[in-house]
Each structure stands twice: as C-alpha cells, then as structure tokens.
Amino acid sequence: DIQMTQSPSTLSASVGDRVTISCRASQSIINWLAWYQQKPGKAPKLLVYKASKLESGVPSRFSGSGSGTEFTLTISSLQPDDFATYYCQQYTGLYTFGQGTKVEIK
Amino acid sequence: QITLKESGPTLVKPTQTLTLTCTFSGFSLRTKDLGVGWIRQPPGKALEWLGIVYWNDDERYSPSLQSRLTITKDTSKNQVVLTMTNMDPVDTATYFCAHRGVIDDSGVFDIWGQGTFVTVSS
Numbered sequence: 001d002i003q004m005t006q007s008p009s010t011l012s013a014s015v016g017d018r019v020t021i022s023c024r025a026s027q028s029i030i031n032w033l034a035w036y037q038q039k040p041g042k043a044p045k046l047l048v049y050k051a052s053k054l055e056s057g058v059p060s061r062f063s064g065s066g067s068g069t070e071f072t073l074t075i076s077s078l079q080p081d082d083f084a085t086y087y088c089q090q091y092t093g094l095y096t097f098g099q100g101t102k103v104e105i106k
Numbered sequence: 107q108i109t110l111k112e113s114g115p116t117l118v119k120p121t122q123t124l125t126l127t128c129t130f131s132g133f134s135l136r137t138k139d140l141g142v143g144w145i146r147q148p149p150g151k152a153l154e155w156l157g158i159v160y161w162n163d164d165e166r167y168s169p170s171l172q173s174r175l176t177i178t179k180d181t182s183k184n185q186v187v188l189t190m191t192n193m194d195p196v197d198t199a200t201y202f203c204a205h206r207g208v209i210d211d212s213g214v215f216d217i218w219g220q221g222t223f224v225t226v227s228s
Contacts, residue, residue, distance in 0.1 A: 001169055001170075032212070034212070034214045034215075036153075036215075038153075043202055043204075043218035043219065043220055043221055044153065044202075044215075044218060045218075046214060046215065046216050049209055049210070049212045049214045049216075050209075050210055050211070050212045053209070053210055053212070055209075055216070087152065087153055089153075089155075089214075089215075091212070091213055091214060093166070094155070094166055094168070094169070095143070095155040095158070095215075096155060097145075097152060097153040097154065097155060098152070099152045100152045100153070
C-alpha cells in the first residue's frame with residue numbers, strides 16, 4: 001500500500017501569508033497527486049490534480065508542485081476563505097489520502 | 107451538471123451490514139473511464155478511501171477493508187451501492203460518494219455528494 005504523509009498537521013497563519021503544505025508518498029507516484037480543500041461539515045473540493053494542474057475555477061493563488069515522492073501545495077497570499085483543512089491524495093490505481101493539514105487563523 | 111447524493115440508514119447496530127446508495131445525475135456509468143467512488147470520514151478525522159466501481163464493472167477496494175466491502179452499480183437507475191459487513195462502532199463516519207472523472211488523463215474525484223452520517227451503536 002502507498003502511504004501519504006502530510007506536514008504539518010496544523011498550521012497557524014494570517015491573512016496575506018504565504019502558506020506551504022507538504023505531502024510525501026511512501027513510494028514514487030510520479031505525478032498522480034491531487035489536493036482537496038475541506039471546510040467543516042462540507043464535502044471536499046478538488047483544487048489540484050496531476051500534482052500541479054489547477055482545477056477549473058480554483059483561484060490562481062493556489063499552486064501545486066513536486067513529483068516522485070515529494071509534493072507541495074502553496075497558497076501565495078492566504079485569504080479568509082482559505083481557512084480549511086487540506087488533503088493530498090494519490091491515485092495510482094488504488095487511492096490514498098494524507099491525514100490532512102488544518103490551516104487555522106493565527 | 108453532475109450531482110450525487112448518498113442515502114441509507116443513519117443508525118446500524120454492531121455486526122450488522124450497512125447498505126448505502128449513491129444516486130447520481132449528469133453523467134452515465136456507461137461512459138468510458140468514469141467511475142463512482144466511496145470515501146468516509148470519522149468525526150474529526152481524515153478522509154479514508156473505501157473503494158470504486160468503474161464503467162466497465164471493474165471494482166477496486168482499500169486493502170484494509172476489502173474483505174468487508176462490495177460496490178455495485180445499476181446503470182439503468184444511475185445508482186451505485188456500497189455494502190459493508192460486520193459494522194463496528196469505529197465505522198461511525200460520514201460516508202461520501204464521488205464522481206471519478208478524467209481530466210488530462212487524471213482519474214480524480216472531481217464532484218462529491220454531500221455525505222451521509224452513519225452511527226454504529228447498539
């Protein structure tokens with residue numbers, strides 16, 4: 001099984017900050033990685049697929065990078081609507097989610 | 107417009123079998139490469155992928171839960187059914203179904219249902 005490890009688990013930041021979330025796969029997943037945003041009581045929302053491709057309608061302040069086993073989600077300037085939990089997910093045949101990173105107000 | 111909605115019991119007893127239905131619209135599971143997946147989330151915890159059924163009847167399951175899961179599709183009714191046997195209180199969670207679309211060769215869960223919360227308790 002491919003395991004996904006996110007860091008940090010919680011991140012405290014202010015509006016306007018640049019935020020980086022990391023995701024590591026236990027083996028190479030090439031670039032078969034997605035990022036989701038989830039707000040309390042809501043379903044997850046797809047932000048990024050294929051490691052760096054932005055889903056339609058997602059603001060350009062979000063970006064993804066990486067390949068192989070190391071990946072990053074960056075929010076260039078944190079907005080009030082961005083306080084949420086973020087999950088990475090690999091999709092190489094089976095699917096695995098990371099444990100999530102909660103972005104909270106500092 | 108693609109929509110999905112989960113339905114089923116909100117309470118099941120330990121050892122019972124859970125059956126949840128995902129009713130969808132806006133796409134057909136006769137369409138090549140499409141699928142419907144199931145994901146769950148215990149209260150305050152992370153998302154966990156359970157399994158998926160594809161347009162061609164291929165099924166894949168989480169290795170840790172494979173022995174307890176079955177996912178089937180009824181293409182004529184636009185429904186996908188999740189069955190999980192031998193339910194335990196640790197299976198208490200919100201259960202989501204999601205559309206597995208293909209974007210730029212990527213099979214991702216791009217549209218999700220609202221989720222349904224299932225409690226396992228005697």
